[in-house]
Amino acid sequence: xxxxxxxxxxxxxxxxxxxxxxxxxxxxxxxxxxxxxxxxxxxxxxxxxxxxxxxxxxxxxxxxxxxxxxxxxxxxxxxxxxxxxxxxxxxxxxxxxxxxxxxxxxxxxxxxxxxxxxxxxxxxxxxxxxxxxxxxxxxxxxxxxxxxxxxxxxxxxxxxxxxxxxxxxxxxxxxxxxxxxxxxxxxxxxxxxxxxxxxxxxxxxxxxxxxxxxxxxxxxxxxxxxxxxxxxxxxxxxxxxxxxxxxxxxxxxxxxxxxxxxxxxxxxxxxxxxxxxxxxxxxxxxxxxxxxxxxxxxxxxxxxxxxxxxxxxxxxxxxxxxxxxxxxxxxxxxxxxxxxxxxxxxxxxxxxxxxxxxxxxxxxxxxxxxxxxxxxxxxxxxxxxxxxxxxxxxxxxxxxxxxxxxxxxxxxxxxxxxxxxxxxxxxxxxxxxxxxx
Numbered sequence: 001x002x003x004x005x006x007x008x009x010x011x012x013x014x015x016x017x018x019x020x021x022x023x024x025x026x027x028x029x030x031x032x033x034x035x036x037x038x039x040x041x042x043x044x045x046x047x048x049x050x051x052x053x054x055x056x057x058x059x060x061x062x063x064x065x066x067x068x069x070x071x072x073x074x075x076x077x078x079x080x081x082x083x084x085x086x087x088x089x090x091x092x093x094x095x096x097x098x099x100x101x102x103x104x105x106x107x108x109x110x111x112x113x114x115x116x117x118x119x120x121x122x123x124x125x126x127x128x129x130x131x132x133x134x135x136x137x138x139x140x141x142x143x144x145x146x147x148x149x150x151x152x153x154x155x156x157x158x159x160x161x162x163x164x165x166x167x168x169x170x171x172x173x174x175x176x177x178x179x180x181x182x183x184x185x186x187x188x189x190x191x192x193x194x195x196x197x198x199x200x201x202x203x204x205x206x207x208x209x210x211x212x213x214x215x216x217x218x219x220x221x222x223x224x225x226x227x228x229x230x231x232x233x234x235x236x237x238x239x240x241x242x243x244x245x246x247x248x249x250x251x252x253x254x255x256x257x258x259x260x261x262x263x264x265x266x267x268x269x270x271x272x273x274x275x276x277x278x279x280x281x282x283x284x285x286x287x288x289x290x291x292x293x294x295x296x297x298x299x300x301x302x303x304x305x306x307x308x309x310x311x312x313x314x315x316x317x318x319x320x321x322x323x324x325x326x327x328x329x330x331x332x333x334x335x336x337x338x339x340x341x342x343x344x345x346x347x348x349x350x351x352x353x354x355x356x357x358x359x360x361x362x363x364x365x366x367x368x369x370x371x372x373x374x375x376x377x378x379x380x381x382x383x384x385x386x387x388x389x390x391x392x393x394x395x396x397x398x399x400x401x402x403x404x405x406x407x408x409x410x411x412x413x414x415x416x417x418x419x420x421x422x423x424x425x426x427x428x429x430x431x432x433x434x435x436x437x
Contacts, residue, residue, distance in 0.1 A: 003060025008053045009073040016077055016413045019045045023415050047080035054081060058435050067436055075413040076425050076437050078376025082397040088429040092394035093381030096135025096142055102158035103392055104133055105400055107428040113195040120158050124426060124434050127160060134200030137254040139386055141202040143209060145194050152206040165206040168220055176225040184235060185242035187215040198248060203256040210259060212250040216243035217261045229261050249290050253297040258317055260300050262288035268302040270320060279320045284311035284334060292344040292351060301351055303341035308356040310340040335367040345384040345391060354379030354393065371418035375401055400426040
């Protein structure tokens with residue numbers, strides 16, 4: 001066990017336990033008093049000075065294959081490492097759990113292309129022939145993206161095999177968009193469209209795709225490519241020259257009937273694909289930032305941000321058909337008034353929201369916080385297994401976390417109120433070999 005420095009490992013554990021305990025007590029008192037008391041903030045985590053030693057031990061344990069011992073000696077934590085290795089960090093996004101329980105993961109940021117991986121048990125393998133992907137909300141379809149186009153696969157396994165149900169070529173998509181959007185710069189003009197995707201969501205048995213990126217939000221179907229946002233009529237009205245968006249976001253309801261989308265300068269938008277009617281809602285904070293449907297497709301949760309904070313409302317989609325959806329005098333239920341939400345996982349009893357500060361919060365259907373859990377870096381993406389037992393979380397700190405939501409216990413090194421356990425972690429840093437922790 002030549003990789004282990006016992007003295008440094010002891011310092012890591014002792015300080016980690018102290019810091020977690022102090023933060024948990026600080027938060028407990030704050031929540032009990034409504035943060036009305038002048039609480040003394042805990043002493044900062046002192047482990048940054050040994051970050052380089054910790055990374056070397058993680059690398060050594062990986063080479064030796066001694067992962068169980070590594071977790072015992074060095075319980076994982078993010079902040080002491082990410083703060084010292086800023087140049088190596090990249091965004092990590094879990095995309096979809098596949099039919100055999102493996103996980104599709106993307107590592108890399110905007111305009112970088114990135115790398116697609118499949119995590120299964122103790123193994124992490126690169127996916128060849130694709131550099132981005134997206135999954136349907138029912139978990140049955142996966143869209144694989146490369147420089148040629150997008151392939152939609154049904155029943156995909158860790159070997160990337162499955163039934164191919166649709167193919168969309170970039171040359172066809174871009175030609176259709178050029179015809180539909182003459183004189184406007186859009187996704188049609190991007191040299192490497194595969195590298196700019198934020199979301200690729202297949203639905204309607206793989207026959208349709210929602211594309212979300214900084215060059216607009218698009219709906220693809222057989223033989224069609226349509227710009228949804230920004231609206232073409234608005235672009236013409238205001239003599240806009242391009243479709244570029246800030247904070248573009250979108251989602252598809254699990255039943256495939258509804259689309260929701262928006263951007264920094266828009267309202268929250270909901271489209272009923274049954275009759276193509278569109279509804280809009282005023283944000284509860286400054287800028288629309290994120291939207292996610294409930295697991296039963298009956299509600300959509302909208303987050304709007306202001307700097308690193310924000311507010312989330314809930315809109316029942318059935319009320320859109322009753323003609324009151326766009327009535328801005330309606331006060332929609334406020335589910336949270338703190339978080340700038342970057343990702344969410346819809347469960348039967350509510351949503352797990354992930355925010356800019358690195359916290360996960362389980363919010364029930366009544367807007368009550370059930371638990372919170374600190375991951376340690378700004379959340380970039382998350383997805384849960386269909387049985388809701390495992391949550392995969394990716395961060396801007398270059399880490400993939402696998403959490404057991406059914407553990408019923410918590411680690412003495414974890415920060416938060418949740419009785420859940422992290423069972424595995426991958427460090428996916430820029431220009432470095434992946435490390436399991």
